[in-house]
Each structure stands twice: as structure tokens, then as C-alpha cells.
Amino acid sequence: MSGSEIQRLIQHLGKLPGLGPRSGRRLALHLLKKREQVMRPLIEALQTAEAAIKICQTCYGLDTHDPCSVCTDPRRDGAVLCVVQDVADLWALERANVFRGRYHILGGVLSAIDGMGPNQLTIEALVERIKNKDVKEVVLALNATIDGQTTIHYLIDRLQPLGVSLSTLAHGVPIGGELDYLDDGTLTTAFTARRTV
């Protein structure tokens, strides 16, 4: 079956998240058929990104600079920190264009099953950051999952003694959501947290 080089490429592609042996084969074929238009530019983009992208040692985000452009942007409010699980969450909030403070990326959430304890996350760095910089408010923007909520409780215990104002995201019916299709947990939360108009 034609060449161990193809096999190796298929294996590497098929191990990426969300892909499998079948999509690996499909991608490898697509790349080998369009070498000039697709394969070469992809290799170059991978090489450039690998060489240029660093982890910001302040917020643990990804950028070409350390500290990153968010941490050094003077128009952003350094007094408000938004704690997120992952860089993808930072990107999601930036796309929504909803927050003009700075971020802190935990690198995960507490999870006994995945062996993630407080020392695997950037919690100590967060505590130091709040102590040393003039941080007044911390938004705990973690996922509404069990692990996310457990981590929020842990963070509240750790950060409350520091005297910062803490907040979490609101839960309720998502915009465009139909009640009939919502799970009981979301409906109960939305009903309990109803607001008088």
C-alpha cells in the first residue's frame, strides 16, 4: 500500500484531535494531490507558527511576543482579570468583544479523574499576580461543567482572602434557545434566577 512515508503521514494526521484513520487518509491524499496550493503553504504556516509563537509568562496565553499583546495593551484595564480555562476560551471572549480587561489562563480545571490538582494549574501565578498588581476584580469565566464549577469554588476559597471582588458568568437560557429543547438544569437555573422587569 504505496510507501511508508504516506503511512506515516496518515498516522500523524489521524492522531490529531477530532480526526481518525479515515479522515487522516482523506487529508493525506488531498495534501499530496495539491502540493503547491495546499501542502507547501500549510507546512510553511506550521513552521512559522512553531518558531514564532511563545507562551506569555504573565497570562499564559499564546502570542509572538512575551508578554503578549493583550498583557501590554495600554487601553486594557489591568484592574480587571478574567480567569479562563484555555486559550480557546480567551479567543471566544475576544470574538464576542465583551471584555476590555486582561486575562489569566488556568491551563485546565481541577479534575480528580484527569489527575489535575491545583499545582498543575497556574493558580499560584494568579495569586501572585493579584497580590503584586493592582487587581480589583476577578471574573471567573470557567465552563459550566462540574469540573469548571468545582474549580470556581476552589478559586473563590483561595482568592477571597486577597480582598478582590469576585464574579462568575450568569447562567440561563442561551440567546436563541428554545425552552422545549433545554435541559432541566438550565431551565431550573434560569427560572430560579428570574429577574423582575
Add this chain to the structure above:
Amino acid sequence: MSGSEIQRLIQHLGKLPGLGPRSGRRLALHLLKKREQVMRPLIEALQTAEAAIKICQTCYGLDTHDPCSVCTDPRRDGAVLCVVQDVADLWALERANVFRGRYHILGGVLSAIDGMGPNQLTIEALVERIKNKDVKEVVLALNATIDGQTTIHYLIDRLQPLGVSLSTLAHGVPIGGELDYLDDGTLTTAFTARRTV
């Protein structure tokens, strides 16, 4: 949003078949987080494959050699040719280990909508190959789609004057298939082509 290098990588990944902006972001993050274990080996596999893999000028398959290992394998029967649409179909037949002759890859099927005429396919090379080599049988193993079947009819018209024996794949109930879930076309074909036991 952190670095045009990441954006470029996300764009290139998101344009691959079966992926989109969301999975592009996910892949880019995964790669940048696991540079040593995933990103570097993937870049190397891509580079090696790009440099090493050639198109076989006999069957139009992919291999590190031209002619490819299938075309040069002396244990394979050069008198039987299997015509397939794409390299992926060759791989599927090789996985099934069902055919010990040689292949010919058309590079597509006739399709007015996609602008694929006989000249975009390797049909002339197939005719030359049948004329010059001692080919006795040609299996037309194209997809059971409208375009695939149209191409089979065209190929029968072109190849019948050459005096080779032509065959197509059998249609019917797939192994493990439940009648209740089959489409009418397959059921009708299977019923019409029923075999006495």
C-alpha cells in the same frame, strides 16, 4: 487575538477537507501546546512525504517510486486491470485484499457540473495501456453513483472495440446490511439480481 501567525495557521488548517474554522482553531491550539510530541513530528512527516511521494506514470497511483510498487510487483497479474476513480479506492481494495492484478486510477469521474470531461481523466493513457500491454480483462470498479455509472458506460463504449473482457462490481445488499434500512434502489437491484441456490 494573539498573532497573525496563529491566524494564518488556523486558516490553512480550517480550509482542509472536512475541517472548518472551529476545528482549525482546535487543531492549531493542540499543535502549539504539544510542539515536541505532535507539531514537530507532523511537520517532518509532511516534509518527507512532500519530497518523497511521486505520481506513478503508469497507473497514476502515489508511491515513493515511479513506476510504483504495485506496477512493478512481479507477483501481480499484469493481464487484469482494475480501473478506480481515486487512490483512496485503490487503498480500499488493497485493504480488502481482494485483487491481485494491477490498477489504473482515472483521477475522477465524468461530471458536467464539476466540468470533468474525458480529457481531464486518464482515459487516453488507459486505452494506450490496454493496447500496448497484454491486458485481457478490465474491472471497472467505480462508485455506484450517477457520475460513476455514467463513466462506466462511457468506458464500456471506449474499451469494447479493444477486445478486452470488461466487468463491473456486483450491486446488492451490503454484508451486515438490514433490509429495513436499505434504500429502494439497492433493494430493487438486489431482488432483480437474485441468485438461485
